[in-house]
Amino acid sequence: MTRIFQLLLFLFFAVNCSGPKKQEKYTQESVQKEIDKLEDLQYTDNPTAIMNMTKEIKKKAKAINFDLGVFNCNLLIMSNLHSLGKYKEMISLGKENDVLISTVKNSYDLAQYYTSMGTAYSNLGLVDEGRSYLNKALEYNNKVPKSNEKYLQLATIYGILAFDVAMRNKSLLPGPTKKYYLKELWALKQVDDSDKFKSKKNRILSFLYLNLGIISNQQNRADEAENYFHKSLDVCKKFGITKETPLIVHNEMSWLLYDQKRYDSCIVYAYKGLIFEKNNSKATVRRDLYEVLYKSYSEKGDAENSSKYTKLYMKLNDSILDAQEVAINEPVKNLIEKKEDDHKDNLTIILVIIGGVAAALAILIFFLWRRNQKVLHSRYEKIITELKYKDKKILVFEQNTDLKTIEFERKSYIHDNTINQLLLKLDKFEKSERFLKKDMNLSYLASSFDTNPNYLSTIINQHKGKNFNNYLNGLRIHYLVKVLYKEPIFRQYKISYLSEYCGFASRDVFGIAFKKETGMTPSYFIDQLKIDLQNDVEKTC
Incomplete structure (x- = not known):
């Protein structure tokens, strides 16, 4: 692919740059032909070169x-900016097209434009703006006659709408997201495999099957998920796709097989994933593969290989965390320095020109902002306050462990001495962090307490005022809330990692339990903690 692309670039420049330099006369037709040539090249692996041309x-x-x-x-440049993840630049370029849009009569071009803008806004987290543009994209796409271009563009729109839904729901409700992915699949199947569209269609298709597999896995449809993953790999193999998608598929497959206790197959897919990772350099995925390998070998009783991949995992994880810490601290440091410089300049202006009036206005704005923040974050602050209160309550309980001082509001058929003994064991259990074990259940805990599950x-x-599952989930969630509150580095981890870290079987169960205990999603809670940290840093300046 790289050699073909280099040859195409050479031919392009040879045609456009050959002969003695002279003042060329361009026509709209000749310029449009050059644009069409580049559109045929844009699905290669060098978006920067395409943009420059x-x-x-x-x-x-x-x-x-x-x-x-x-x-x-501009549409072509925006498409390549999307490949590079430069969404703000896409929007800036789109604003330039806003001025020109009245001259565009082609519904397909308008659908492309609104799709690009919707993509940019959605990827920046501005989902309402993104949805508005995507709805317009659908409107104009409906006006395009049936063709490969129409359905390929429609598939792109549905793919972004699926992403938009996932952003809104924080992936806790996979059903609506899957609905759009299936619409995207239908649209892609309307596109034939002609040379002009084959590359883009099958790149999208391979990634779509991957996404459908992930969604099916979230819905606990393991067989369906495995089938989608195999389809993704089949497309990748048939059309020579080696970038990212096959790597991610092998990672997801290995974890799917691990959850099914198919450890030998899991190890095979993890090793294949490591081969793909060498060409993609995705350290976070390599860390996931090391983790699933050491866990699989551990389950098989292979201590040597388990130890080997445990060491590799820990070493790489430390490196990633160090890099993340630098990535977090450096922007904060630059922001602080910038604010200090701005403060010095602004202070002089305020003292000379505005004086007390501006200071009074700043104070007023500050208090209005504080009041607004108090309303917006009341639920978040309630959780933090409750967390602190529960810490104090535990300290008081530890100072009064005499069984004679413990009183119970309710009577039961269980002997008081048995109740007291089990409550003390539960207290130790709550402080031991054993509740983080993934295989913890009522029977296991009762056995470790030398009692029966019914008691x-x-x-x-x-x-405790809860059934066992809610009690166990509550301990895990409150533990994680404390960790997130006290250890900022945990706020950088993926939700899937946090759910497994505190013992949950899946991200969905974790998300539901977190919202039930705290009244908010884990993503919202983490975002507010990050904002508080930022505010604390700025106040120290």
């Missing part, structure tokens, strides 16, 4: 006042 053609279009050519050049369940219901 497009910018040169854009200059020609501007020179002859070819507004539609400028518009289409233990009854006491937890009467004295």
Whole structure:
């Protein structure tokens, strides 16, 4: 692929740069042909080169006042900016197209434009703006006659709408997301495998099957998920796709097989994933593969290999965490320095020009902001306050462990001495962090307490006010809340990692339990902690 792309670039420049330099006369037709050539090249692996060539053609279009050519050049540049993840630049370029949009009569071009803008806004987390643009994209796409272009563009729109839904729901409700992915699959199946569209169609298709597999796995449909993962790998193999998608598929497959206790197959997929990772350099995925390998070997009783991959995992994890810490601290440091410089300049202006009036206004704005924040974060602050209160309560309980001083509000058929003994054991259990074990259940805990599950369940219901599952989930969530509150580095971890860290079987169960205990999603809670940390840093300045 790289050699073909280099040859195409050489031919492009040879045609456009050969012969003695002279003042060329461009026509709208000649410029549009150059744009069409680049559109055929844009699905190669060098978006930066395509963008640079497009910018040169854009200059020609501007020179002859070819507004539609400028518009289409901007669309092509936006497409390649998307490949590079530069969404703010996409929006800036889109604003330039806003001025030109009245000259565009082609519904397909308009659908492309609104799709690009919707993509940019959605990826920046501005889902309402993104949805507005995507709805317009659907509206114009409906006007396009049936063709490969129409359905390929429609598939792209549905893919972004699926992402938009996932952003809104924080992936806790996979059903609505899957609905759009299935619509995307339908649209792709309407596109034939002609040379012009084959590359893009199958790149999208391989990634779509991956996403469908992940969603099916979240819905606990393991067989369906495995089938989608195999389809993704089949497309990758058939069309020579080696970037990212097969790597992620092998990682997801290995974890799926691990959850099914198919450890030998899990190890095979993890090893294949490591081969793909060498060409993709995704350290976080390599860390996941090391983790699933050491866990699988541990389950198989292979201590040597388990130890080997445990060491590799821990070493790489430390490196990633160090890099994340640098990535977090450096922008904060730059922000603090910038604010200090701005403060010095602004202070002089305030003292000389504005004086007390501006200071009074700043104070007023500050208090209005504080009041607004208090309303917005009341639930969050309630959780933090409750957390602190519960810490104090535990300290008081530890100072009064005499069984004679413990009183119970409810009577039961269980002997008081048994109740007291089990409550003390539960107290030790709550402080031991044993509740983080993934295989913890009522029978296991009752056995470790030398009692029967019915006794233990009854006491937890009467004295903890919850059934066993809610009691266990509550301990895990409150533990994680404390960790997130006290250890900022944990706020950088993925939700899937946090759910497994505190013993949950899946991200969905974790998300539901977290919201039930705290009244908010884990993502919202983490975001507010990050904001508080930022505010604390700024106040120290």
